[in-house]
Amino acid sequence: MDQDAPFNSHRRQHEPTCLPGTRVDLLQDIDNWADGEDPQPIFWLHGLVGTGKSTIARTVARRYFDQNQLGASFFFSQSTKTVENFVTSIAFQLAENVPALRPHIADTISQYGDIATMSLRDQWRILILDPLSKLQLNSQHAPFILIVDALDECEDSDIQTILDMLTKDRLLTLNKLRIFIASRPQILIQYGISHLDSSYYTSFDLHRIPRSIVDYDITIFLEHSLKGMKEDYSLDSRWPGEENIKSMVQKSQAYLSGLQLPAISCAKEGSNLQSKDSMLF
Numbered sequence: 001m002d003q004d005a006p007f008n009s010h011r012r013q014h015e016p017t018c019l020p021g022t023r024v025d026l027l028q029d030i031d032n033w034a035d036g037e038d039p040q041p042i043f044w045l046h047g048l049v050g051t052g053k054s055t056i057a058r059t060v061a062r063r064y065f066d067q068n069q070l071g072a073s074f075f076f077s078q079s080t081k082t083v084e085n086f087v088t089s090i091a092f093q094l095a096e097n098v099p100a101l102r103p104h105i106a107d108t109i110s111q112y113g114d115i116a117t118m119s120l121r122d123q124w125r126i127l128i129l130d131p132l133s134k135l136q137l138n139s140q141h142a143p144f145i146l147i148v149d150a151l152d153e154c155e156d157s158d159i160q161t162i163l164d165m166l167t168k169d170r171l172l173t174l175n176k177l178r179i180f181i182a183s184r185p186q187i188l189i190q191y192g193i194s195h196l197d198s199s200y201y202t203s204f205d206l207h208r209i210p211r212s213i214v215d216y217d218i219t220i221f222l223e224h225s226l227k228g229m230k231e232d233y234s235l236d237s238r239w240p241g242e243e244n245i246k247s248m249v250q251k252s253q254a255y256l257s258g259l260q261l262p263a264i265s266c267a268k269e270g271s272n273l274q275s276k277d278s279m280l281f
């Protein structure tokens with residue numbers, strides 16, 4: 001079990017979810033997919049560095065955890081990039097989150113005492129595929145969701161193994177698990193997913209979002225962040241003003257299709273700034 005990998009692990013507790021009012025359409029698309037409106041069992045969200053993938057993945061994880069539909073989540077990161085515990089961690093969470101699956105997972109563990117030392121592929125078959133195929137879900141029951149973020153952080157050989165496991169026909173035809181993968185468009189992942197049968201996956205490129213929607217989200221983000229700064233620094237109530245916000249949104253266009261705003265982080269660190277507007281630019 002990798003204690004840091006689940007979205008709500010102790011180490012990740014301060015990592016943010018989407019600010020209310022942002023990513024509205026995309027989150028709705030993901031909800032529709034998760035609730036079974038789209039038949040494809042895999043949703044691949046991709047975008048370049050800092051475009052907000054992990055924030056969206058956390059938001060989805062939180063929402064489905066709260067409604068008892070999250071099967072498991074595994075967030076890779078610089079510090080959680082090892083894959084040894086990938087399968088055991090997912091099995092452990094599935095056993096916790098899906099009570100009907102628990103006895104099947106417990107059975108296999110009692111049969112294979114040395115499971116943690118087996119290859120990941122064997123672990124996957126024994127701990128995940130076999131128990132899931134025994135799970136009886138009432139036909140009305142929505143599938144459980146598995147969320148995997150930042151697969152691109154792993155070594156190439158591990159990416160390959162994990163993709164092979166996640167895209168097994170035997171898993172995808174079960175209709176009991178929906179798999180949400182968020183990553184940079186790393187070549188192996190892109191190749192691995194785009195070569196699947198189109199009935200198995202749907203994908204979303206964060207760069208495809210129209211500029212006007214990105215600008216709207218950035219405006220919400222800026223207003224929220226600068227409100228906090230205004231309070232921290234006891235600034236004039238009219239600060240920063242609509243024009244300054246517009247100008248920052250415009251400047252941010254050079255950087256992103258997400259909400260990573262270098263200006264904000266610089267400003268937050270600038271405790272000895274001379275003028276209040278120098279905090280913005």
Ligand SMILES: Nc1ncnc2c1ncn2[C@@H]1O[C@H](COP(=O)(O)OP(=O)(O)OP(=O)(O)O)[C@@H](O)[C@H]1O
Nearest residue numbers: 016018019022048049050051052053054055259260
């Ligand atoms: N919808 C949002 N609401 C509030 N903040 C956001 C939102 N989306 C992104 N951010 C902020 O933007 C920054 C970058 O987002 P995030 O870490 O999710 O990007 P990423 O695409 O996962 O990047 P990487 O490719 O490096 O993993 C974070 O600081 C995050 O808090």
Ligand SMILES: [Mg+2]
Nearest residue numbers: 053054055150
């Ligand atoms: Mg990320």
